[in-house]
Amino acid sequence: MGFPTVTSVDLCWRCCSLFVQLNNPIMTSPPPHRQNLSAVRASSINGSSSSDPLLVKAARGEHVSRPPAWMMRQAGRYMAVYQKLAQKHPSFRQRSETTDLIVEISLQPWEAFHPDGVIIFSDILTPLPAFGVAFDIEDVRGPVIKSPIRSEDNLKSLHAIDLGKLNFVGESLKILRKEVGEQAAVLGFVGAPWTIATYIVEGGTTRTYTKIKSMCHTAPHILRALLSHLTEAIAEYAIYQVESGAHCIQIFDSWGGQLPPSMWELWSKPYINKIVSTVKERCPGTPLVLYINGNGGLLERMKATGVDVIGLDWTVDMKDARKRLGNDISIQGNVDPASLFSPLPAVSDEIKRVVKSAGPRRHILNLGHGVLVGTPEEAVAHFFDVARSLDINNLFSDQEVEASHMLV
Numbered sequence: 001m002g003f004p005t006v007t008s009v010d011l012c013w014r015c016c017s018l019f020v021q022l023n024n025p026i027m028t029s030p031p032p033h034r035q036n037l038s039a040v041r042a043s044s045i046n047g048s049s050s051s052d053p054l055l056v057k058a059a060r061g062e063h064v065s066r067p068p069a070w071m072m073r074q075a076g077r078y079m080a081v082y083q084k085l086a087q088k089h090p091s092f093r094q095r096s097e098t099t100d101l102i103v104e105i106s107l108q109p110w111e112a113f114h115p116d117g118v119i120i121f122s123d124i125l126t127p128l129p130a131f132g133v134a135f136d137i138e139d140v141r142g143p144v145i146k147s148p149i150r151s152e153d154n155l156k157s158l159h160a161i162d163l164g165k166l167n168f169v170g171e172s173l174k175i176l177r178k179e180v181g182e183q184a185a186v187l188g189f190v191g192a193p194w195t196i197a198t199y200i201v202e203g204g205t206t207r208t209y210t211k212i213k214s215m216c217h218t219a220p221h222i223l224r225a226l227l228s229h230l231t232e233a234i235a236e237y238a239i240y241q242v243e244s245g246a247h248c249i250q251i252f253d254s255w256g257g258q259l260p261p262s263m264w265e266l267w268s269k270p271y272i273n274k275i276v277s278t279v280k281e282r283c284p285g286t287p288l289v290l291y292i293n294g295n296g297g298l299l300e301r302m303k304a305t306g307v308d309v310i311g312l313d314w315t316v317d318m319k320d321a322r323k324r325l326g327n328d329i330s331i332q333g334n335v336d337p338a339s340l341f342s343p344l345p346a347v348s349d350e351i352k353r354v355v356k357s358a359g360p361r362r363h364i365l366n367l368g369h370g371v372l373v374g375t376p377e378e379a380v381a382h383f384f385d386v387a388r389s390l391d392i393n394n395l396f397s398d399q400e401v402e403a404s405h406m407l408v
Contacts, residue, residue: 055116055185059287067363069387070117073370074109102172113384124191131161148203161233170244177245188246192253193230194268231271235278242283250289257294276306314368318357330362340379360396361404
């Protein structure tokens with residue numbers, strides 16, 4: 001199953017107005033502004049503060065004494081406390097759509113390891129019912145969409161996202177922000193339009209992506225209409241998360257790496273561009289992270305979306321990625337998740353290698369993918385202990401630090 005998501009838009013999709021957009025890659029009219037939920041969250045929306053968490057500062061390129069660290073999928077099945085809770089609440093959707101459970105699960109790794117980022121426990125498919133796409137999660141098959149969208153008639157089922165149906169997301173973020181304070185960044189996330197569309201078109205998970213890739217050629221107008229709707233919804237959903245307390249938003253284009261670079265340029269990048277520009281206009285100062293699994297051929301294209309941070313998977317050489325991306329953008333990653341099964345001294349060596357390769361500025365330490373099931377909790381704890389022990393001044397010479405500023 002994919003990484004978590006969310007969505008939102010205030011646009012009335014009547015049949016006639018929807019099909020006016022069939023040949024346009026992106027809706028251009030801005031959605032109506034929503035009022036900010038509270039002045040308390042205005043600081044995270046409007047800009048930098050000396051009290052900002054370390055992760056936020058690193059994402060913006062500000063000076064930090066060490067690289068902040070968190071892990072994708074850091075709350076989940078590798079933790080004994082999560083497994084115990086899951087036995088009591090066996091439905092994943094119940095766990096990810098009930099405020100009390102979301103907060104409890106999200107805080108489990110915070111209480112155990114104190115990472116620099118606390119990501120909300122959710123899923124990229126969570127918002128689908130809020131704009132007209134019903135789905136189930138089956139134990140063996142994973143997510144199942146019984147009414148996939150592959151025709152103009154199917155598009156009629158879409159409607160404006162109803163954020164009221166996602167109150168559990170907003171309420172959870174408010175509570176997490178209160179619980180964590182400024183000791184760590186509260187992270188929200190969304191799925192990129194292409195990745196969400198793969199589930200909606202394919203009817204669930206797939207290893208081949210044949211139906212949606214074929215649609216690029218056989219029914220491009222339908223796919224563009226779907227992606228445009230998702231773009232508007234996801235942008236609004238991201239803004240809703242920021243207004244609810246998220247310091248940063250990560251965009252997961254989990255299946256973007258399944259596209260050849262030329263096709264990603266056509267079918268994913270323009271829609272991510274729109275989300276980034278909309279969120280930056282409405283929430284200036286909120287860092288945006290873009291992660292694609294299998295992104296080695298897309299780094300320069302990812303940078304061109306305007307995000308603040310590029311997340312790297314573990315198959316990309318960190319030093320090479322820094323050379324390709326430059327020092328004017330932050331990077332995240334990219335320790336191999338499997339390395340956490342190694343002896344602890346080897347884990348330490350790998351962390352230090354990645355940090356040294358990333359350079360003295362603009363780096364958020366993370367895995368190159370989510371924590372693997374069965375990962376020893378001792379190794380996760382060690383990962384964060386090592387991260388906290390790092391010191392930029394000890395790892396890098398004054399000349400290296402100075403050079404990283406001059407090359408921006």
